[in-house]
Amino acid sequence: MAMLDGPVFVVTTQTEGHPSGCLISFATQTSVRPPSFMVVMPRSSATCDAARRSEHLAVHVLAQHQVALAELFDGETDDEADKFAHCSWRAGPNEMPILDEAIAWFVGRIAHWIDIGDHVAYIVEPVAGWVPDAYEDVLYLSDLDDLEPGHEAPERFVLHKPAAEPRKYGIRFTLDGPV
Template sequence: MGMLDYPVFVVTTQADGRPSGCLVSLTSQTSVQPPSFLVSIPRSNPTCEVVIACEYVAVHVLARSNQVLAKLFLSQTSDEDERDKFERCSWRSGPAGMPILDDAVAWFVGRMASWTEVGDHVAYLLEPVAVWAPECTEDLLYLSDIDDLEPGQESDSAVSPFRPRDEPRRYGVPRFTLDGF
């Protein structure tokens, strides 16, 4: 599984006038017609409970140059510190009142169709209701670009904004082997 490399996304939402958001990597398009998208958030992440209470969420695509923004939303914080995340980045209120990150290269707002617990995550099935996806020539941000970051790390400005393009992607270290295969 460590060899798999997925794009990362930032999910944002708002409940009771308080924005909340986190970085997610477990996602998948689930249907083309009608369009739907699955987002999984760790149960341990404070944003998970906020999303359950919301009708809509915004899903943001990040460019490879957005590692600082990714690190900001990777950190797990208390409700009070959650506002600090949004004070440290540029955002605006978008469709359905969802927080839209200005530095995202694309985003969509999805209506919650259903949710279910899956392992240590909660999977949310979303039906897009608003989309912004201009033509983009930037490389997207992948797990291997941030695999040295740990959930809960404090964000600082020391994160390199990008790696040279000719550096090969790194993949996770195998955690087990299947003897005899």
């Protein structure tokens, strides 16, 4: 799985007026009509717990130069609001916390959720969003090589790596073809 290189996202929500957010790397579109998107969060994350008590999630796309913002939302803190004290944000549609620095975002209604191993998958149906007129390069997992995962991998999984690995992640695709 380490050879897959996908974009990372910051997912935010709020319950009882308290914002919460975390960095995720497991996400994908799940339907075109009606549109839906799946975000997967570690079950141990405070944001995952908040999401179970919320009706909506906000999904933020980051640019490659926003590593510091990704790092801010990668770790767990005793007080989730501390993350929001260190970045610019506002209450958006359905009172979801919207990160002002995100290069694109959408708010989705939580349609379903399911426990998957040590994570919880949320299927969200977009209800509002914003995309820019011009696009920037998106932040990918391989851009965050120095970050450690937020939790330990289960012991039942054994990863086997080739002896000589030229890249940590696989091929990255753009609209112009492989990079």
